[in-house]
Amino acid sequence: MGVVDRSRTIPILRTDSKGDRLRGRGLLLVDTLTDEWGTELYRWGKQVWAELKETEA
Structure with a gap:
């Protein structure tokens, strides 16, 4: 999953x-x-992306 915006500022x-x-x-x-x-x-x-943690059912 990810989100995009027009800023090139790296998030901290x-x-x-x-x-x-x-x-x-x-x-x-x-x-x-x-x-x-x-x-x-x-x-x-930029795009900030993430891989969600796996959860046990």
Whole structure:
């Protein structure tokens, strides 16, 4: 799975929200819920992709 946008800014995983209760935890959630994630740059923007963790039924 992945999401795209037109920004070429690489996202940074932050473990400290710096007191901001509403922002800065998106990649922390992605990191927790996935086996692997990364960023691919394109000339027009980027894609952030992730492979979800397998769960036992």
